[in-house]
Amino acid sequence: MTTQSPLIIALDYPSLDAALCMADQLDPARCRLKVGKELFTRSGPAVLEALHGRGFEVFLDLKFHDIPNTVASAVQAAAEQGVWMVNVHAGGGRKMMEAAAERLQANALKTHLIAVTVLTSMEAAGLNEVGVGGTLEEQVKRLAMLAKDSGMSGVVCSAQEAEALKSCCGADFLKVTPGIRPSFAAANDQQRIMTPSAAMQAGSTHLVVGRPVTQAENPMAALEAIETELAGG
Numbered sequence: 001m002t003t004q005s006p007l008i009i010a011l012d013y014p015s016l017d018a019a020l021c022m023a024d025q026l027d028p029a030r031c032r033l034k035v036g037k038e039l040f041t042r043s044g045p046a047v048l049e050a051l052h053g054r055g056f057e058v059f060l061d062l063k064f065h066d067i068p069n070t071v072a073s074a075v076q077a078a079a080e081q082g083v084w085m086v087n088v089h090a091g092g093g094r095k096m097m098e099a100a101a102e103r104l105q106a107n108a109l110k111t112h113l114i115a116v117t118v119l120t121s122m123e124a125a126g127l128n129e130v131g132v133g134g135t136l137e138e139q140v141k142r143l144a145m146l147a148k149d150s151g152m153s154g155v156v157c158s159a160q161e162a163e164a165l166k167s168c169c170g171a172d173f174l175k176v177t178p179g180i181r182p183s184f185a186a187a188n189d190q191q192r193i194m195t196p197s198a199a200m201q202a203g204s205t206h207l208v209v210g211r212p213v214t215q216a217e218n219p220m221a222a223l224e225a226i227e228t229e230l231a232g233g
């Protein structure tokens with residue numbers, strides 16, 4: 001099933017059972033689901049099969065970053081398992097991204113392929129410490145433009161950069177934004193955060209929400225509060 005909702009719920013759980021317990025409370029007409037490193041490493045492709053069987057579109061968030069052939073093969077493996085979206089690190093460079101995009105095209109695979117710019121848990125000082133000069137915004141913009149030029153259909157960025165990326169990369173270029181924090185939620189380890197409605201206004205195309213829903217006392221009430229906020233209520 002496909003949905004018009006921009007919401008992608010991050011299933012960051014240590015077991016397949018725990019992830020499916022949450023998935024079974026959610027509706028594929030109202031959100032997509034994200035499977036990340038912890039859950040995939042523990043459960044493997046079985047989690048994708050289980051979520052697809054329940055009608056969900058799945059973003060496989062493994063952030064591949066390796067030599068071009070290895071990344072292209074991993075992206076192909078993900079797409080052949082039917083995921084809706086998969087990602088790589090833009091820092092892997094043009095050749096890596098082009099190889100991955102070309103592999104999908106050569107095999108007529110329609111999975112969205114996007115690239116991570118700068119993790120939403122990073123701030124300027126942390127970026128500087130790993131040797132990146134210039135501002136954080138400049139780095140996000142540089143990597144987004146490189147990603148677009150290398151055949152990516154969008155990027156992972158923070159909602160704080162969405163407006164600038166809309167200007168340089170266009171409205172159709174996907175801006176998948178983690179670090180979404182409704183007013184009731186803690187920031188946790190996220191640095192560049194925004195509320196759901198502000199993120200949509202800024203130009204995010206998809207909102208990744210994990211702990212504000214999955215760790216809430218009442219996850220369904222938290223999700224409904226986000227939906228109400230997005231509906232302008």
Ligand SMILES: O=c1ccn([C@@H]2O[C@H](COP(=O)(O)O)[C@@H](O)[C@H]2O)c(=O)[nH]1
Pocket residue numbers: 010012036061116118119120121156157178179180188190208209210211212
């Ligand atoms: O830059 C990035 C890229 C990926 N993520 C992932 O999104 C979710 C966010 O979860 P929260 O609990 O809402 O913080 C998580 O799975 C991250 O691995 C990100 O946060 N930032």
